[in-house]
Amino acid sequence: MTLTLDDDKIEEAIIGVDQGAGIRIRVGERQNFANANIADADDLMTLAARAAASVAEDTETERVQLRPDDVPRTHDVLVDPRTVPIPRKVALLRRGNDVARATDPRIHQVTVYYGESIQDVVIANSDGRYRTDTRVRTNFALIAVAKQGEVLESGFEAIRTSRGFETLTDETIDDCARTAARRATKNVDAEPAPAGTYTVVLSAEAGGTLVHESVGHGLEADLNLRGMSVYSGRIGEQVASPLITVIDDGTDPGQRGTAALDDEGTQTQRTVLIENGILRTYMSDRKHARLLGIPESGNARRQSFRHLPICRMTNTLIAPGESDPAEILASVEDGIFVRKMGGGQVDVVSGNFAFEVTESYRIRDGRLAEPLRGATLVGQGPKLMSEIDMVGRDLGYSTGTCGKDGQGAPVADAQPTLRIPSVVIGGR
């Protein structure tokens, strides 16, 4: 269900059901996949017959006994959002709208979203695996638009978790609304960011788009099978500064990318990908774990029963280091301080990535100076990861929907405050 408040009005209320199944048959290294809407067992049998048509008739078959087993849940959902009356959800939208508008007279438009989704999955395979999971996701997001003269700027903030309605309190909503409004108003009278090469301090508060784009995608096992990633064939090698440890953790309680199982029914886990700069392993699904000879890491994810599972991130982070964040800022004479990152993209073959900066400030003499308008930072993953020379002892999260091969997946990313000695910033 999603509810939208826009232009001071509850404008949309949407509810829906999507149910079906996908069947995947492996013949050698070829995967044959078929899916359909499923209303009952007859539909499922029809689909199975269609999928089986891709297998030669003389193939030997055996009857498999399914073995149901339970996997521990990563966290409890305290308040199932379906049990909360709709007027309470509407009240949150209005509160977010009111708080954002009250922040500054230049806020001239606000859009607020509430969303809840409950995904029930059943996974059975010919190894006899039979596991089920229920994934609850509760989301709140707010876009504030500020206007000054002819200049429009927007600011965004969201609360997106795998927890229940308990994460949406008056306090968290107010904070979310004020943050979005601050980003919009700060940007309307900010100077354009400069263009060129600068020293950059990424605040922990900025979120984890950098780790996701510059390292994360390159460590997905499917991209490493045939040497397509800049990290291919480098397990055991130094691929980053010794200050850098990268972890993917599908068990991180309540985070947006968390679930008990991946979409092949493998239990999720905390996987150390890079340890003090040394590449340890990749994020795998069953196929690529087998082909690469690495452990299954529970990173097979699919958008829905209409999609094949592929290797991808869950909650990915750079582990905190030892530096005091205030000292990192104070160490920079002239540079850029990034307080919030937006979306990003990477070309895994060359390692070139770009990510958006949505809130940033000039650093002069180790202090925050004038605000700057948004810009993109670009670089090359392994090079940047080798150059980071200060890692803070803090940690900040951000959430997003990662796109890969046409499929979306809910993820979270996190990193501590980081100092990058020189990186290209795409201002004007």
Next chain:
Amino acid sequence: MTERLANDAIVDRAIEALRRQSAEAEVFLRDSATTSIEVKDGAIENVLARGERGIGIRVIDEQRMGFAFTSDLSTSGIDECVLAARSMSAVTEPDPDLRIARGDTDEVDLGILEGVCDRSVEQRAEAAFAAERAARALDARVTGFRKTRYHDGRSTTILATTSGARGSYGESWSGLDTSVIASDAADRQVGSHARASRRSAEIDPEAIGRYAAGIAVGKLGARTLATQKLPVVLEPYQAMSLLGAIAPLFSAENVLKGKSLFAGRIGESVASASVTIIDDARLSGGLRTAPFDGEGTATRQKTLVGGGVLQGYLTSLKTASRLGAEPTGNARRSSYSGPSRIGPSNFFIQAGREDAGALVRDLDRALRITSLLNLHTIDPISGEFSLGVAGDYLERGERQYPVQGITIAGNLLGLLASISGVGSDLTFGGAGAGSPTLVISELSVGGT
């Protein structure tokens, strides 16, 4: 066993249930089937047969809208969806401009449905293999593929309202995309390209493979550029990507809510005089061609910017009512699972008269862009863009060396105003957007 209904019967059942409730409502059904063959280096990796069928019901009750969708098309699933849409209308607030379509849509052949085309998995895979062979044949430095995919599909769309409007159409498409990897001793690069068409025979696998290979090979040995301002050449595929980012500025929804830089600017100059932008959902065989939009409004061709002057917006029933205008048929449905959103159909910059090559040769120094990173982060509200780019540094149209790890930045309004050249080579891409080669007189380039 669950009762199974045909598409028309599903829509009929929903409309009857809605009429019994005296609700004003619209029912949208889409039934689609697609096949994708993913190959890599000459071997079939994945064969996907996907089906998607569902309904979305939009109810307007005392000027309030509720929406529900389901892929459970059993009789009980349809009935539950009707009740859910009704209950959602109690949550929203009244809007006197909400409308549903009245009257039937016209029957017209728009060239979007191919006759029966039953190709085997092997025949489809052969198209993908042909693209890979052509890429390898172009240059010995082509060393592999990230993925090559051939896909095709067909779908049926039915829209009906309780006020008696009803229409349906079928459509088909085919497409091929590939990501080619090129390597030399010092560097490794990727080049991607995708094309799609309403007719499978119009897909040219060899041309797609060669184009992607050309980008990958062309990037080998790329270096950075000094930070400076430079004229920029956007080839059609890059130009249409940026054009897609401009589309939300034309949305009447954004205009009415004060979220578009084009608000209040009809009749004013918003682009260079050489720029004419057209939206045409009736373009024969276009990838976004359809006889009616997601609310049942008949589509038509519109000039949005003529000679640089803003002439109109894209509207839905609701926004047209508020503006006191005729709806343009741009309430688009990407799926049954959500209400329509205003968006472009086949959306393109009209071809100019000048040869693209001659335009480029006129520039002493220029940056030609072949890849853009982070297009999805362009903010249509502020119009600000800052993108990672790869391409070629040119002098008098001659390529000097490839470049990457640099940025371009500006504002979409400034970009439109600084288009100094429009080529004659109008090309359409995968999402219905089209553009000729564009020359931008100057953009900020960030590098060393």
